[in-house]
Amino acid sequence: MALLRVQNFTVSRDGVAAGHNQSFERPFGDGCDPRELMSWAGATASWPNRTEPGGTRGLDDYFARDFTNNIGAEIMGRNKFGYQRGPWTDEQWQGWWGDEPPFHTPVFVLTHHVRPSFTLSDTTFHFLDATPAEAAEQAKAAAGGKDVRIGGGVTTVREFLDADLIDAMHIAVAPITIGQGLRLWDDPDDLADRFHIEKIPSPSGIVHHLLWRT
Amino acid sequence: MALLRVQNFTVSRDGVAAGHNQSFERPFGDGCDPRELMSWAGATASWPNRTEPGGTRGLDDYFARDFTNNIGAEIMGRNKFGYQRGPWTDEQWQGWWGDEPPFHTPVFVLTHHVRPSFTLSDTTFHFLDATPAEAAEQAKAAAGGKDVRIGGGVTTVREFLDADLIDAMHIAVAPITIGQGLRLWDDPDDLADRFHIEKIPSPSGIVHHLLWRT
Secondary structure (H helix, E strand, O other): OOOOEEEEEEOOOOOOEOOOOOOOOOOOOOOOOHHHHHHHHHOOOOOOOOOOEEEEEEEEHHHHOOOOOOOEEEEHHHHHHHHOOOOOOOOOOOOOOOOOOOOOOOOEEEOOOOOOOOOEEOEEEEOOOHHHHHHHHHHHHHHHEEEEEEEEEEEHHHHHOOOOOOEEEEEEEEEEOOOOOOEEOOHHHHHHHOOOEEEEOOOOOOOOEEEEEE | OOOOEEEEEEEEEEEEEOOOOOOOOOOOOOOOOOHHHOOOOOOOOOOOOOOOOOOEEEHHHHHHHOOOOEEEEEEEEEEHHHOOOOOOOOOOOOOOOOOOOOOEEEEEOOOOOOOOOOOEOOOEEEEEOOOOHHHHHHHHHHHHHHOOEEEHHHHHHHHHHHHHOOOEEEEEOOOOOOOOOOOOOOHHHOOOOOOOEEEOOOOOOOOEEEEOOO
């Protein structure tokens, strides 16, 4: 059965996944350094952006390498795709990831301002003005029987949670406190009515939270 | 870089992976019940032999589903393939797994008594009279750039460890004591001179041991 999954999504100990005031210079917004938040993944052998050999092959690596495992499509919010708001003033913008995006599948970008699809390497970006349920249906059809990753940002994950569309989540909780920002949760146990929850501490200091439907 | 990996190999708390006196009736030998040893994997959603929907999607499931992830070939010892010893008296024997073996790749069976290759579904069994290094070379060539799984039994894993050919291991340590039998190790820390070791307790009672080359 194909699932809607969140994978390798990282929040601070206080549940913050991004700061306010996203910009080109600060893709994760004020007070939120993606290198700090994602350092656990960057240390692993399977980190997709790794350019040098090496890296750890312990617990964190199992999660890092599951990023692409059995994934056939991704859904992301417009603010994961880019920093512009409102009508596109610059359709030259093709995301943050250069010529080789790490997705390798169709990607559906949720936005009220659609624009033509385009392809970079083996990733094709489509733009959808749709509800979470409609987007889930389209992405599942494109995924060829594989799972669909809900890629973020945090607002998009919350929308899919609120619509009760998510089957399983891997949330990495980093040992930092951010304070201000966009919050995934106040407390993961708020989801215990709908999800089984396992909390697995890693030697790196990350606590991997695994949630799946009851 | 393609690796030689051990994946989901399960031993008791005292390091035993199989009993003595393997037979058709007791594939894991005396005193060693595979259902007990492997129950952690059987409970997961991704267990390849699962016939009904359901199953857990927590930590144990991450390991269960990594069984096939990026694996292009398996090497196994003859005693994993079957219970006969010496020259083949029954070449009708095609392994324990029926018409749909869970490997889905070429499998190289190490034996001093070679016999013709055969195919069941998308698994082809080859029989090799070879050293671990020679078998590793052949399996890597067949794996098309993917990793090679050292599938066991325990004697085969030990031979590849002794030849220093293994890059990474996932060993699940089950919360049972067996006593007599074929042992993977007296103590996993005996391998600390060659491997990083992480020990990750799962809510199921299993302790996942992750080892990778220093």
